[in-house]
Amino acid sequence: MRLFTENLSPTGQLTCYLQDRSDELSNARVRPAVLVLPGGGYSFCSDREAEPVALAYLAEGFNAFVLRYAAGPDAPWTQSFADGQAGLAWIRQHAGELDVDPARIAAVGFSAGGHLAASLGVAGDDRPDALVLGYPVTLAEFGPPIGKEILDVVDAVNDQTPPTFLFSTYPDSLVPIRNSLELLSALAAHDVPCESHIYLLGAHGLSLAKPLTANGGSWGVDPVVAQWLPDSVRFLQRVLGDFPVEGAPSTFADLEQRKRFGLGMQVRRLLADERAVAIIDDHLPGVTRLLRQDQLVEGFPLREALGFSPQPIDPEVLARLGERLAALND
Structure with a gap:
């Protein structure tokens, strides 16, 4: 694996996780990519929703990129958004040397990072080719409690919004389920292809919902919610395409x-x-x-x-x- 970091701005840092080239992986020489945007209420970028998520997608054939964007009380949302756009643009501009297909890049975001990913999808100058949103903030009403003015993603959805995979949990008390439901309604109204999983149980901020991302707390583990990752991989393969193979599978x-x-x-x-x-x-x-x-x-x-x-x-x-x-x- 090739691992390196690129500074995009004083507040934007991109960590790149690239599969090594191999003659035995000839059909996967050029790969789709995921731009991972951790959550943290726009006050910080969560480690639990960063590298573990990138490595999970790397194992599924994606080259992965984690963006640490502008966060904190003094960072306006517009700078966070600018960092998000810069991250996506940098990957596309360097796609050849990164072994990335520039037309197969998904933004994957959680909570506030989900808001940022969705914002790229509805208002970015250059939009991702797909979205994967985990318990995302989508409504502007989330801004005042954190002292920021943020985009109302639901109002900004249009027919250019990329296909979207969304998962959240019904009991989420930090980002109410209404954020997910209203976004899904807006996507449907604009005929944007989407897939959603609203899980019966589970707290906010589950990340991979496995012990390795739970910070030692049982609240962060749920084997049912953990299925979002393989489900999102299947979704992205359907939307972006999978690696070509010859012949038909055995029966x-x-x-x-x-x-x-x-x-x-x-x-x-x-x-x-x-x-x-x-x-x-x-x-x-x-x-x-x-x-x-x-x-x-x-x-x-x-x-x-x-x-x-x-x-x-x-x-x-x-x-x-x-x-x-x-x-x-x-």
């Missing part, structure tokens, strides 16, 4: 085919049957001798084992071979 039907004569039967089963050996040698002379010499391929289906051949096999020859082997099932 139970494929497993059953290993017991029937054909290209899907295991090599060891085919080599144990003289009729199958004769058919294979008829179409691919000398192949069974090579297969017997390589014990590593004995458990492979014949189709996969032949894929290791240094010489490409004519698809028509392979198809005729498959038909003749399948006829042995009759």
Whole structure:
């Protein structure tokens, strides 16, 4: 992992978590990214909603960035917003060297950080491509208690707001559930695709809702709420796309085919049957001798084992071979 910090402004600091390049990860050379915005009531940036969240997304294939933005009693909200815009812009501007797809960047924010992420989505000069909001502040009425004038996100929602994933908890006493419900209504009114999980139990500020982010308190652990992370990953993969792979995933039907004569039967089963050996040698002379010499391929289906051949096999020859082997099932 490559880890470094970039100072964007006197108040904005971006910590970058990048997956190392590898020839064994060739289809994931360029990755989607998440810009993580911790909460803290605009008075500080919570460690519990910073690096642990970034590392969780890194493990799911995202390059991750944590922004420490302007916070504290003397920091106007406009500076926090400017830091958020600067963080997103810096990632896009340096996407090539960061191995990031500049068109697949999500802002992930919690509480006040959720407000900042949502603000980028509704009012930013350059908006994220998706939002993940955890128990977010969305209403301007939150500003006076913390001595700041903040954007009313609900009023600012428009049809350019990016697809949004939102989770919160019904008993949240610090950021009332109305913040989530009114935002969802605004998203629906503007036909913005969204997914929401309002959990029955759980306090405010759960982060990953696991012991590692609970600061030693049982209040911060809830295995049900913890499902927001994999759910958000699935959401982002649907919205931003996943890494490309060739072929189709295996099914139970494929497993059953290993017991029937054909290209899907295991090599060891085919080599144990003289009729199958004769058919294979008829179409691919000398192949069974090579297969017997390589014990590593004995458990492979014949189709996969032949894929290791240094010489490409004519698809028509392979198809005729498959038909003749399948006829042995009759």
